[in-house]
Each structure stands twice: as C-alpha cells, then as structure tokens.
Amino acid sequence: MALTDTNSWTGIREELLRRIHDRVWEPGAQIPHEADLAEEFGCARTTVNRALRDLAESGLVIRKRRAGTRVALNPPQRATLTIPIIREEVEALGKTYRHSLLERAYQPVPPMLHGVFHASLGEDVLYLKTLHFADERPYAFEERHINLDTVPEARQRKFEVSSANEWLVHNAPYSRGDLSFSALNANEDTARILDCTQGTALFAMERITWTGDAPITHVKLIFAPGYRMRSTI
Amino acid sequence: MALTDTNSWTGIREELLRRIHDRVWEPGAQIPHEADLAEEFGCARTTVNRALRDLAESGLVIRKRRAGTRVALNPPQRATLTIPIIREEVEALGKTYRHSLLERAYQPVPPMLHGVFHASLGEDVLYLKTLHFADERPYAFEERHINLDTVPEARQRKFEVSSANEWLVHNAPYSRGDLSFSALNANEDTARILDCTQGTALFAMERITWTGDAPITHVKLIFAPGYRMRSTI
DNA sequence: AAGTGGTCTAGACCACACG
DNA sequence: GTGTGGTCTAGACCACTTC
Numbered sequence: 001m002a003l004t005d006t007n008s009w010t011g012i013r014e015e016l017l018r019r020i021h022d023r024v025w026e027p028g029a030q031i032p033h034e035a036d037l038a039e040e041f042g043c044a045r046t047t048v049n050r051a052l053r054d055l056a057e058s059g060l061v062i063r064k065r066r067a068g069t070r071v072a073l074n075p076p077q078r079a080t081l082t083i084p085i086i087r088e089e090v091e092a093l094g095k096t097y098r099h100s101l102l103e104r105a106y107q108p109v110p111p112m113l114h115g116v117f118h119a120s121l122g123e124d125v126l127y128l129k130t131l132h133f134a135d136e137r138p139y140a141f142e143e144r145h146i147n148l149d150t151v152p153e154a155r156q157r158k159f160e161v162s163s164a165n166e167w168l169v170h171n172a173p174y175s176r177g178d179l180s181f182s183a184l185n186a187n188e189d190t191a192r193i194l195d196c197t198q199g200t201a202l203f204a205m206e207r208i209t210w211t212g213d214a215p216i217t218h219v220k221l222i223f224a225p226g227y228r229m230r231s232t233i
Numbered sequence: 234m235a236l237t238d239t240n241s242w243t244g245i246r247e248e249l250l251r252r253i254h255d256r257v258w259e260p261g262a263q264i265p266h267e268a269d270l271a272e273e274f275g276c277a278r279t280t281v282n283r284a285l286r287d288l289a290e291s292g293l294v295i296r297k298r299r300a301g302t303r304v305a306l307n308p309p310q311r312a313t314l315t316i317p318i319i320r321e322e323v324e325a326l327g328k329t330y331r332h333s334l335l336e337r338a339y340q341p342v343p344p345m346l347h348g349v350f351h352a353s354l355g356e357d358v359l360y361l362k363t364l365h366f367a368d369e370r371p372y373a374f375e376e377r378h379i380n381l382d383t384v385p386e387a388r389q390r391k392f393e394v395s396s397a398n399e400w401l402v403h404n405a406p407y408s409r410g411d412l413s414f415s416a417l418n419a420n421e422d423t424a425r426i427l428d429c430t431q432g433t434a435l436f437a438m439e440r441i442t443w444t445g446d447a448p449i450t451h452v453k454l455i456f457a458p459g460y461r462m463r464s465t466i
Numbered sequence: 467a468a469g470t471g472g473t474c475t476a477g478a479c480c481a482c483a484c485g
Numbered sequence: 486g487t488g489t490g491g492t493c494t495a496g497a498c499c500a501c502t503t504c
Binding site for chain 1: 253254260307308309310311312313314315316317318321399402403406407408409410411412413414415416417418432433434435436437440442444459460461462463464465466
C-alpha cells in the first residue's frame with residue numbers, strides 16, 4: 001500500500017522510486033510497461049508517462065522505444081549547477097558589489113582561441129580585464145574576449161558601469177556553451193590583482209558561449225582564495 | 234511564418250525561443266497565455282504547456298499561477314554536470330584504471346563532519362583512503378567516511394577489488410547530496426601521494442550524500458595536477 | 467512485423483495567487 | 486472572486502527499435 005497519492009504523477013514517481021531503492025526492481029531489470037502501471041495505479045497512461053519521464057531525466061531509468069524501461073545500472077550522478085551572475089552572488093552574501101575595468105583593448109584573436117574563434121581570424125576581438133569586488137576586497141578576476149563579428153554593438157559599449165556579463169546576457173543570448181573548472185597557482189600578476197601570495201591555489205572557471213555556430217565570448221574567471229562552488233544533487 | 238513544425242512541442246519551443254532571442258518579447262515582459270498561444274499555433278493547450286514547461290525548467294521564463302508567464306530578466310546560467318564514476322572516466326580516456334586501498338579504519342566521526350553525521354556521534358565511521366590510477370599514474374586521491382548506522386553492511390566489505398563508490402552506488406542509493414568544488418595547494422602528504430611538488434594547485438571535489446535524512450557517506454576527491462572538469466550548457 | 471515509449475487532442479477540474 | 490498555470494483523463498496515432 002502506497003502512502004502517497006497514486007493519482008498524481010509525483011505520487012507515482014515516489015512509489016516508483018521506492019521500488020527502485022528497495023530493489024523490488026533490480027538495477028538493469030526491466031520494469032512493467034506504462035500501460036500495465038497505469039492499470040495498477042488506476043490512472044491514465046499519460047500520468048505514468050510523466051513520472052517515468054522525470055525519472056529518465058534524472059538518469060535513474062533508461063527508456064527505449066520497443067525495448068521498454070530499465071533501471072539504470074550505473075545511475076550517472078548528475079548535478080545541476082547554477083552559475084550566478086557575480087553581482088548577484090556577492091549580493092546574496094550580504095556584501096557590497098563593485099567592479100573595476102582594468103583594461104579594454106582591441107586585439108587579434110589570441111592563439112589559445114584560434115580553434116574556437118576561427119570565423120573571425122582576420123578581425124580583432126574586444127579584450128576586457130575586469131576585477132570584481134565584494135565589500136572592497138577582490139572577489140574574482142575576469143578576462144574576456146568578445147567576438148565582434150557576432151556582437152558588433154559591443155564596440156559602442158564601455159562596460160565601465162554595467163559589466164560585460166550582464167550586458168551580454170541581455171543583448172546576445174547564447175544557445176549553447178562549454179564550461180570547464182580547474183585549479184591553478186597564482187602567478188605574479190594574478191597574485192597582485194587578487195591580493196594574495198604567489199602560488200596560492202585558485203579556483204578558475206572558463207566558459208565559451210555560442211549562438212548557433214557563431215562564438216560570442218570567451219571568459220576566464222579566477223576567484224580569490226577560498227572560493228567554493230556549491231551545488232546539490 | 235515559422236520554419237519549424239508548430240504542431241510538435243519542440244517546434245513550438247523553437248518558435249518561442251526565437252521570439253525571446255529576437256526580443257519580440259522583451260526580458261521581463263509577460264507573454265500570451267497558454268490558451269492564446271494554443272489558438273495561435275492551432276494545437277492543444279497541453280502542447281503549449283509542454284513547451285513552456287521546458288523553457289521554465291531551463292530558466293528562460295518564469296511561470297506563476299495567476300500571474301502568467303514572463304521572460305526571465307536574468308536568465309540563470311544552468312549547467313548539468315555529469316559526475317562520472319572514476320573508473321569510467323579513466324577508461325573513457327583510453328587509459329587503464331586501477332585503484333589501491335591505502336587505509337581502512339574505524340574512526341570516531343571527525344570534527345569536520347560533526348554537523349552532518351550527528352545521528353551517529355557515538356558510533357565509529359568507516360574511513361577509507363584510496364588512490365585511483367590511470368595507466369599507473371596517480372589520477373585522484375580519495376578520502377571517504379561511511380556512516381555505519383546507515384550502511385552497516387559496509388563492515389563486511391574490504392573494498393580492495395571493487396571501489397567503495399561503485400559498491401555504494403549499487404547498494405545504498407542516495408536521495409540527495411551536496412556537492413562542492415574548490416582549489417587547494419598540495420600539502421606534504423598529498424604531494425607525495427599524487428606524485429607532484431608541494432604547493433601545486435589541485436582541483437578538489439567534496440560530496441555528502443543522504444538517503445532521506447540519514448547521511449550515507451562523505452567523499453573528498455583530490456585530482457592530480459591539470460585536471461579539468463568539463464560540461465556543456 | 468510488432469511492441470514499446472513519444473506525443474497530441476479535447477475537455478475537465480483543481481490550486482494557487484492576485485485584486 | 487477570478488484568472489492563470491498545473492494536472493488528469495481517455496483515446497488516438499506515430500516513430501523508433503528490436504525481433
């Protein structure tokens with residue numbers, strides 16, 4: 001007997017989850033068809049479908065047409081990271097946000113990005129160096145390249161008041177992006193900028209975004225010592 | 234005129250996305266009701282609902298009963314990280330995986346975890362130190378605490394052959410978890426174990442998982458120098 | 467060829483939040 | 486109260502994949 005509503009899709013999801021956790025259905029085993037489950041729970045197939053679709057999204061079951069639904073053998077451990085706008089992240093900590101534009105220049109595409117910004121190899125990109133502060137202490141150091149082929153309007157922007165990140169989010173929405181996280185030792189420049197000792201381990205995030213096939217921007221964020229990126233599963 | 238099917242929910246999602254990207258609907262603006270859109274596209278409301286629900290999940294629109302649907306002002310940048318089992322990650326690189334159990338001991342709950350493992354304060358936890366190799370080179374160093382209240386069967390396991398991670402995934406599925414990433418400098422021990430020089434910046438991941446309210450395990454993984462965690466948006 | 471999940475419909479009622 | 490999204494139903498056809 002189920003304790004939860006078996007008529008709501010969330011209730012059905014709970015019951016299915018229970019059976020998986022309690023190994024009523026073993027990992028790798030096939031589970032009953034939607035139609036059978038619908039009959040068992042006394043609801044429409046659509047409702048069972050909704051519950052199963054949700055479990056499939058979280059990776060707990062694998063669904064294939066004709067082959068049916070199976071409990072995943074190695075449930076991938078997925079986590080949804082929410083990457084906040086730095087201003088909001090700082091303000092959520094109850095601190096005062098400020099940023100300062102350290103450099104703004106037109107440069108040829110740096111070698112590191114040749115493979116990515118190939119479309120605009122002949123053209124300069126807009127290079128920005130920004131320092132983000134929380135309560136007047138360095139919080140993160142940002143280096144950014146903006147593809148002027150894709151976002152020519154960026155030429156008119158100084159990015160002194162509103163940050164490039166916020167402007168781009170509103171004016172050049174991306175359709176996909178690559179993201180990577182790493183650790184690096186503070187070099188002389190970085191240590192000076194972030195006000196820490198050289199060699200300190202720093203958390204870095206790199207991101208490249210596209211709209212369709214056209215790259216928009218590349219950002220590298222290096223956070224001040226002690227930064228942690230958190231998430232829940 | 235839409236190029237995509239306006240009768241499939243994905244087609245409708247594309248068209249809605251286009252209107253948001255092209256600022257037909259400005260950030261913050263309210264968009265037409267489901268019923269109106271259904272009429273416009275000549276489909277059932279359910280189908281529009283499916284498309285809008287998908288956009289809401291990715292954070293592009295905000296939906297509220299009675300208040301309607303609005304284009305998000307600051308679309309949060311969400312990324313789904315897939316945290317692989319280390320063996321699979323290494324094997325996907327075309328390298329040979331091996332791991333070695335450095336220590337296995339019963340210990341009191343370490344102070345760091347007092348807030349988390351409170352349920353079992355009187356009891357010992359199982360402490361495991363494991364080194365993961367890729368092609369015989371250190372890949373990641375793992376420290377783990379297992380709550381024996383929640384998973385008493387772990388006492389019988391040596392964890393020499395199959396890793397604790399894989400065993401737990403199959404035998405103590407979790408319902409939720411906290412995850413964090415950070416950067417740290419290699420100390421003397423870590424440097425020796427990972428075969429790098431002291432002070433090197435290392436990428437670290439920490440994870441605590443629960444089943445219901447009972448904590449299952451705490452893991453701290455420190456990766457060898459140069460590790461990058463990648464994802465797409 | 468046939469069985470399974472994927473999707474769509476038309477209609478209905480409900481839950482919530484705003485006025 | 487009232488309008489909006491949230492969900493459920495019963496039925497239907499479709500698309501993919503394995504047999």
